[in-house]
Amino acid sequence: MDTSAAPAAGRIEIDGRIFNPYAKDYIREPRPVWQRLLRDYPLAWHKDLQMWLVNSHALCDQVLKDQRFTPNYRAWELAPPPKAEADKTDFDLAYEKGFFAVSPKDHLRLRKLTMPAFAKPVMAKIDAKIRDLVVECFDAIGEAESFDVYQTIASKLPVRAISRMVGVPTDKEEFFHEFAVNIIKATRINISAKEREASVELTKPGFAYFKAQIAERRALPHPGEDFLGSLVGASDNGEKLDDYEILSVLFALITAGSDTATDLHTFAILGLLSNLDQYELLKRQPQLMENAIIELLRWGSFGKVPFFRFATEDIEFHGQFIKKGQAVGVNISAAWLDPAKYPDWDRLDLQRRLDGNLVFGAGAHFCIGTYLVRVQGGLMIQEFIKRFPDAELLDGTGELDYDYQHHNARRINRLMVRTNRSSSSLQQAA
Numbered sequence: 001m002d003t004s005a006a007p008a009a010g011r012i013e014i015d016g017r018i019f020n021p022y023a024k025d026y027i028r029e030p031r032p033v034w035q036r037l038l039r040d041y042p043l044a045w046h047k048d049l050q051m052w053l054v055n056s057h058a059l060c061d062q063v064l065k066d067q068r069f070t071p072n073y074r075a076w077e078l079a080p081p082p083k084a085e086a087d088k089t090d091f092d093l094a095y096e097k098g099f100f101a102v103s104p105k106d107h108l109r110l111r112k113l114t115m116p117a118f119a120k121p122v123m124a125k126i127d128a129k130i131r132d133l134v135v136e137c138f139d140a141i142g143e144a145e146s147f148d149v150y151q152t153i154a155s156k157l158p159v160r161a162i163s164r165m166v167g168v169p170t171d172k173e174e175f176f177h178e179f180a181v182n183i184i185k186a187t188r189i190n191i192s193a194k195e196r197e198a199s200v201e202l203t204k205p206g207f208a209y210f211k212a213q214i215a216e217r218r219a220l221p222h223p224g225e226d227f228l229g230s231l232v233g234a235s236d237n238g239e240k241l242d243d244y245e246i247l248s249v250l251f252a253l254i255t256a257g258s259d260t261a262t263d264l265h266t267f268a269i270l271g272l273l274s275n276l277d278q279y280e281l282l283k284r285q286p287q288l289m290e291n292a293i294i295e296l297l298r299w300g301s302f303g304k305v306p307f308f309r310f311a312t313e314d315i316e317f318h319g320q321f322i323k324k325g326q327a328v329g330v331n332i333s334a335a336w337l338d339p340a341k342y343p344d345w346d347r348l349d350l351q352r353r354l355d356g357n358l359v360f361g362a363g364a365h366f367c368i369g370t371y372l373v374r375v376q377g378g379l380m381i382q383e384f385i386k387r388f389p390d391a392e393l394l395d396g397t398g399e400l401d402y403d404y405q406h407h408n409a410r411r412i413n414r415l416m417v418r419t420n421r422s423s424s425s426l427q428q429a430a
């Protein structure tokens with residue numbers, strides 16, 4: 001299919017001069033770019049990225065709920081040819097059985113069978129399991145006058161929280177971390193084939209470990225009531241999850257739940273300390289926490305590239321013609337700041353009404369990890385408030401640094417915070 005042909009009549013087109021997700025200026029300050037897209041190009045064909053870009057809240061919501069748009073990249077006209085069966089690694093097989101690769105019918109089955117593992121009785125125990133992790137991260141700060149939120153919290157907590165959720169023993173946490181890092185690396189779009197192969201190779205011990213764990217559970221009369229046990233024991237009319245389906249769930253938790261949570265921690269602290277009235281409000285009204293976390297994610301809007309969908313048939317969409325096989329970028333980061341949905345879009349308002357928000361997506365692929373986000377984010381912010389009620393961004397800016405090479409996020413990899421406003425003011429006065 002030739003997507004580089006002359007513009008179809010009436011096709012609205014943009015290029016990298018309007019939206020370049022890897023430009024440093026955009027990563028530092030994306031809001032003007034998003035506001036222009038929202039105002040002038042709610043839907044447009046991006047010539048350089050060779051995909052449709054959907055920006056407005058209303059249109060993103062529609063695409064996410066429309067099953068004619070699939071997240072399975074095999075439906076993409078530019079997808080590389082599939083590997084021969086014999087060449088497939090555990091990594092490939094776990095990916096193929098996963099949430100983003102299976103048909104809508106199999107996806108529904110997967111969601112149904114994985115539901116017990118994410119249900120309240122299993123999840124309620126996560127709170128206790130990760131509380132000490134949070135405390136440990138804060139203990140490491142000690143009496144320091146300032147510290148880097150990324151190094152001490154954001155880069156440490158998410159993978160360890162997932163490892164606790166999955167039930168990895170403490171002495172295997174480093175091993176799990178290595179597995180997770182390589183899974184994430186191997187799914188990145190901006191690395192060479194050689195680098196990808198090297199990372200896939202390094203995931204092998206992790207897959208072997210979990211296959212053995214699954215086999216052990218299957219051999220027991222009852223697989224257990226923890227997360228892994230719930231996946232092994234799940235049954236729907238006698239149908240069970242096979243090994244690669246269970247591995248695909250682990251794969252999804254790692255890829256969808258660790259990078260996102262890293263950014264949750266940095267952007268939450270950045271949001272609160274650059275809006276001290278809201279920080280004070282949350283201190284006074286801790287019951288706002290759940291709403292606060294969603295609003296902090298919305299306001300921080302840390303994604304830099306859109307989510308992918310691929311058209312499974314020719315689709316007339318709001319006056320534009322999307323051909324079967326074309327990629328569609330759902331730019332939810334822009335949508336979160338759409339004035340049509342949020343007239344005061346730029347304001348952090350922890351009491352904002354957030355009905356119908358797209359922070360965790362919409363439709364069939366709605367985020368499965370919201371409970372872990374609430375627990376992890378809530379515990380971290382609570383502990384931060386308890387220890388540093390008078391914190392402020394160092395030098396008023398927090399000495400922000402971004403990892404410009406990050407594959408999909410506006411990753412802050414340095415956020416300096418002064419632990420105590422009054423002590424620094426006292427020093428200045430002395």
Ligand code: HEM
Nearest residue numbers: 099252253256257260261264307360361365367368369372
């Ligand atoms: C911290 C913030 C997080 C945000 C903002 C977030 C957001 C999202 C969004 C927008 C989607 C939909 C993606 C799409 O439609 O293409 C999604 C899906 C998903 N998320 Fe999250 N997520 C977060 C954390 C987590 C965590 C901690 C986990 C796991 C423990 C997780 C697991 C998943 C999974 C497995 C899916 C795919 C579900 C499916 O396809 O059926 N997420 N998430």
